[in-house]
Amino acid sequence: MGWLLIALIAVFGSAAFFMGRMRAERLLVSTTSRMHSRPNYHGYYVAMWATVPVVLVAMAYAIFAEDLTRSQLTRELPSSFARLSPVELQSYLESVRMAAGTAASAGADRVFQAITNRYLELRGLVNTGTLVLLGLLAAGGIFLAQRRLQPNFRARAFVENGMQLVLFLCAGVAVATTAGIVLSLLYESLLFFQKVSAWDFLTGTRWNAQTEAEFGALPLFFGTFMIALIAMLVAAPIGLFSAIFLSEYASPRARAWIKPILEILAGIPTVVYGFFALLVVAPAIRTAAVWFNETAIRFGLASEPILAAQPTSALAAGLVMGIMVIPFVSSLSDDVINAVPQTLRDAAYALGATKSETVKQVVVPAALPGIIAALLLAVSRAIGETMIVVMAAGKSARISMDPTSDLTTITVQIVSLMTGETGFDDPKTLSAFALGLVLFIVTLAFNVVALRVVKKYREKYD
Amino acid sequence: MDTTQGTPAMMDDTLTLPRTADGAPRIDCRNIKVFYGEAQAIHDVSMSFPDRAVTALIGPSGCGKSTFLRCLNRMNDTIENCRVEGEILMDGENINDEDVDPVLLRSRVGMVFQKPNPFPKSIYDNIAYGPRIHGLANGREDLDAIVEKSLRRAGLWEEVKDRLTAPGTSLSGGQQQRLCIARAIAVQPEVILMDEPCSALDPIATARIEELIDDLRSRYCIVIVTHSMQQAARVSQRTAFFHLGNLIELGDTNQIFTNPREKRTEDYITGRFG
Numbered sequence: 001m002g003w004l005l006i007a008l009i010a011v012f013g014s015a016a017f018f019m020g021r022m023r024a025e026r027l028l029v030s031t032t033s034r035m036h037s038r039p040n041y042h043g044y045y046v047a048m049w050a051t052v053p054v055v056l057v058a059m060a061y062a063i064f065a066e067d068l069t070r071s072q073l074t075r076e077l078p079s080s081f082a083r084l085s086p087v088e089l090q091s092y093l094e095s096v097r098m099a100a101g102t103a104a105s106a107g108a109d110r111v112f113q114a115i116t117n118r119y120l121e122l123r124g125l126v127n128t129g130t131l132v133l134l135g136l137l138a139a140g141g142i143f144l145a146q147r148r149l150q151p152n153f154r155a156r157a158f159v160e161n162g163m164q165l166v167l168f169l170c171a172g173v174a175v176a177t178t179a180g181i182v183l184s185l186l187y188e189s190l191l192f193f194q195k196v197s198a199w200d201f202l203t204g205t206r207w208n209a210q211t212e213a214e215f216g217a218l219p220l221f222f223g224t225f226m227i228a229l230i231a232m233l234v235a236a237p238i239g240l241f242s243a244i245f246l247s248e249y250a251s252p253r254a255r256a257w258i259k260p261i262l263e264i265l266a267g268i269p270t271v272v273y274g275f276f277a278l279l280v281v282a283p284a285i286r287t288a289a290v291w292f293n294e295t296a297i298r299f300g301l302a303s304e305p306i307l308a309a310q311p312t313s314a315l316a317a318g319l320v321m322g323i324m325v326i327p328f329v330s331s332l333s334d335d336v337i338n339a340v341p342q343t344l345r346d347a348a349y350a351l352g353a354t355k356s357e358t359v360k361q362v363v364v365p366a367a368l369p370g371i372i373a374a375l376l377l378a379v380s381r382a383i384g385e386t387m388i389v390v391m392a393a394g395k396s397a398r399i400s401m402d403p404t405s406d407l408t409t410i411t412v413q414i415v416s417l418m419t420g421e422t423g424f425d426d427p428k429t430l431s432a433f434a435l436g437l438v439l440f441i442v443t444l445a446f447n448v449v450a451l452r453v454v455k456k457y458r459e460k461y462d
Numbered sequence: 463m464d465t466t467q468g469t470p471a472m473m474d475d476t477l478t479l480p481r482t483a484d485g486a487p488r489i490d491c492r493n494i495k496v497f498y499g500e501a502q503a504i505h506d507v508s509m510s511f512p513d514r515a516v517t518a519l520i521g522p523s524g525c526g527k528s529t530f531l532r533c534l535n536r537m538n539d540t541i542e543n544c545r546v547e548g549e550i551l552m553d554g555e556n557i558n559d560e561d562v563d564p565v566l567l568r569s570r571v572g573m574v575f576q577k578p579n580p581f582p583k584s585i586y587d588n589i590a591y592g593p594r595i596h597g598l599a600n601g602r603e604d605l606d607a608i609v610e611k612s613l614r615r616a617g618l619w620e621e622v623k624d625r626l627t628a629p630g631t632s633l634s635g636g637q638q639q640r641l642c643i644a645r646a647i648a649v650q651p652e653v654i655l656m657d658e659p660c661s662a663l664d665p666i667a668t669a670r671i672e673e674l675i676d677d678l679r680s681r682y683c684i685v686i687v688t689h690s691m692q693q694a695a696r697v698s699q700r701t702a703f704f705h706l707g708n709l710i711e712l713g714d715t716n717q718i719f720t721n722p723r724e725k726r727t728e729d730y731i732t733g734r735f736g
Contacts, residue, residue, distance in 0.1 A: 252542070343579035347642070349540055350573035351592040351649055352565045361591070366582045 005058055005134070012138045013051040019142060020046030023149050037156035045148075045155040048162050049141035054134050061130045066097075069122045076118065078111070185440060188433035195427045201434060207397035207408075209417060209428050217435065219397035223407035227318045227393060228382040230403065234322025235378055239329025240371060246330070247337040248359050259334070266327035270387035273324050277392035282316035289313075289404040308405035310394065315403035317393035321385055325378040332377065336370025336454075337363060373450040380446035384439060386411040410435045488513040488653060488683035489534060494548035496529050496538065496707075503529045506548075507709040509702055511653070516675060516684040518698035518715065520691060522730065526707040527687045531655050534685065535571035536564040552653075569596050571653040572646030577662050578638030580630030580645075585622050588630040588641055589613060592649035608648055616644035617674050636667025643674060654678065656686040660693065672697050691731055695719050703727045 204216015
C-alpha cells in the first residue's frame with residue numbers, strides 16, 4: 001500500500017498544481033487588475049491542499065491501522081480468549097498477523113484459521129476505508145482550493161508560510177528523534193537504577209554483568225578514559241602539526257594533494273581499523289612488551305615480567321584510534337588556523353619574526369580556542385568509538401595503568417550486553433542503557449563545551 | 463599642530479627641514495619592477511626617501527603604491543608568485559640581495575598596516591613581542607623601559623599605563639593603531655612604513671595619528687601610503703604620485719599640490735579622476 005500511496009499523492013499533487021495554475025492563467029487573461037501572485041503560486045497553493053491533508057492522514061494510517069484492526073478483532077474473539085493476559089493476547093495477535101495470508105494458517109486449527117481470515121477482512125476494510133478517505137480529501141482539497149483562487153488572492157504568502165512550516169517540521173524530526181532517544185535512555189536507566197543503586201554503579205570497582213550481576217562501572221570508565229587518552233596522545237600532536245604544515249607551510253599544490261588523503265583516513269570504516277589493530281598492532285605491541293620483559297629480567301632490573309603483554313591491549317586500541325581521529329583534529333584545526341586573519345601574520349613578519357616564531361607565538365595562540373574545540377570533538381569521538389575497542393581492547397574490566405594489559409570500555413560492554421539472548425527487564429540489559437546514558441552525557445558535555453568555545457572564538461574575528 | 467591648516471605654515475616647515483642638511487637619502491630605489499605572476503604591477507620606478515622626513519605615496523586604487531611600499535621591507539616575499547626586480551639601497555647595501563636576511567631587514571624597517579592588527583595578547587606583550595624575538599632587552603626592567611618608551615612615543619602611555627595586561631584588542635580603533643605604531647617603534651627601526659594607517663579610523667583618531675606621525679618625523683624616515691590628499695598635504699614633506707604602476711611625479715609636497723608639473727597629477731589632486 002505504501003508505494004501506491006506515494007505514487008497517488010505525487011499524481012494528485014502535480015495534477016492539482018496544473019489545475020491551479022491553469023485556472024490562475026485564465027484569471028490573468030480575463031482580469032483587468034494585476035494579479036497578486038504569479039500563476040505558479042496558485043498552482044502550488046492548490047497542490048498543497050491536495051497533498052498535505054492526505055499525507056497527514058496517511059501517516060496516521062501507518063501508525064494506527066494495525067491497532068485499529070486488532071482492537072476490533074479482540075472485541076470479536078471467542079469468550080475463551082478472555083482469560084489471556086494482555087501480553088499473551090498481544091503475542092497471539094502478533095502470530096495471527098504473521099500467519100495471515102500465508103500457508104502457515106492453512107495447516108493450523110479451525111479457530112486460528114477463522115481468526116486469521118477475520119483479521120484479513122478487517123485489515124482490508126481499514127485499508128479500503130483509508131483509501132476512500134484519502135481520495136475524498138484530495139478531491140475536496142482541490143475543489144475548495146480552486147474556488148478560492150481570485151486575482152487578489154494572496155497565494156504567494158500562503159505558499160511561503162507553507163514552505164516555512166514544511167522546513168520547520170523537517171527540523172522538528174531531528175529534534176524529536178533526539179528527545180525520543182534521550183527519554184528512552186533515561187527511562188530504561190531509571191528502571192536499572194531501581195534494581196542497582198546509582199552510587200554502586202558509578203563507584204563500584206567490580207564489573208561482572210554477564211555472570212555475577214556485579215555492576216561497578218568504574219573499570220569501564222577507567223578503560224574508556226585510558227584508551228581515549230592514548231588516542232589523544234597520538235592524534236593531538238600529529239593532527240595539530242599536520243594542520244600547521246598544511247595551512248602555513250605547504251604549497252597550494254602540496255595542500256591540494258595531502259588534505260584529501262588525510263581526509264580519506266576519516267572515511268575508512270572503523271571495522272577496518274579494528275582488524276588492523278587486532279592483527280597488526282596488537283601482536284606487535286605484545287612482541288615488544290615480551291622482549292622488554294625478557295630484557296629487564298636478563299639485566300637483573302626485574303625478577304618477574306613488568307608488563308602484562310597481553311594479546312589485546314589498551315595500547316593497541318588507543319594507537320589505532322589515535323590514527324583514526326587524526327583527520328578530525330587536523331581538518332578542524334586547519335580551518336581555524338586558516339581563519340586567523342592574514343593581517344596578524346603580516347604584523348609579525350613586519351616585526352622581523354621568522355615563520356616558526358609567527359606560527360608559534362601569533363598564529364597558534366590566536367587559533368587556540370578553535371584548536372581546543374577540535375581536540376574536544378576528537379575526544380568525544382574517541383570516547384564513543386566502538387568497533388576498534390571491541391576488536392582490539394579486550395574484555396577484562398580492570399583498573400590497570402599498564403597499557404599492554406587488556407582493558408574494556410563502556411562501548412565494548414554495551415555491545416556484549418546487547419548481543420546476548422536476554423529479556424528487556426533483565427538488569428543485565430538495562431545496565432547497557434545506564435552505560436549508554438553515561439556515555440551520552442559525557443560526549444554531550446564535550447560537544448557543548450567545544451561548540452561554545454568555537455562560538456566565542458568566532459565572535460572575536462568576524 | 464601647525465601643519466594641519468593652510469599652506470604657508472607648511473611651506474616654512476618644509477624649508478626648515480633638516481632633510482637637505484642630512485644629505486644622503488635613507489633608502490634609494492633603482493629601477494624597481496614588481497610582477498604578480500605574468501602581470502607587472504610596478505614599472506621601472508626609481509626614487510629615494512630622505513631621512514627624518516615623511517614621504518607620501520598617493521594615487522588611485524590599484525596604482526601599485528602599496529605594492530611598492532611592501533618592497534621596502536620585502537613583505538612581498540610572503541606573497542606567492544610575487545617577484546621584485548631592481549635595487550633598493552639602504553646604507554649602500556641592496557636589500558634585494560639573496561644574502562640579506564628579510565628578518566633582520568624588517569627589524570630595521572617597521573610597518574603599520576591599513577587595519578589595526580594588534581596580536582590577541584596583552585597591550586604589554588604586543589609591544590614586547592618585537593624586542594623579545596630580537597633579544598633587544600636585558601631582563602624584565604629593560605623590557606619594561608622599552609615598552610614604556612614606545613608607548614610614550616606613540617602617545618598612548620597615559621591612556622593605557624594602568625591596564626597594560628588588558629588585551630590589545632580591547633582598545634578603540636584609534637588606540638589600536640597607535641598600539642601598532644608603538645609595536646613597530648619598539649624594535650628600534652630606522653624606517654617606518656605606513657600603509658593607509660588611518661583609512662579605518664574616524665576623523666578624531668585620524669588627527670591623533672597624524673599628530674603622532676609629525677612627532678615621529680624627527681627620528682625616522684617615514685613612508686606613508688594614503689588615499690587622502692589632505693592627509694598627504696598635512697603630514698608629508700615629499701609626495702610621489704603613482705598611476706598604473708608608474709611613478710608619474712615626485713617632488714616637495716608643497717609643489718605637488720600647488721604647482722604640479724604633470725597633467726595627470728593635477729587631474730588627480732583636483733579630483734578629476736581616481
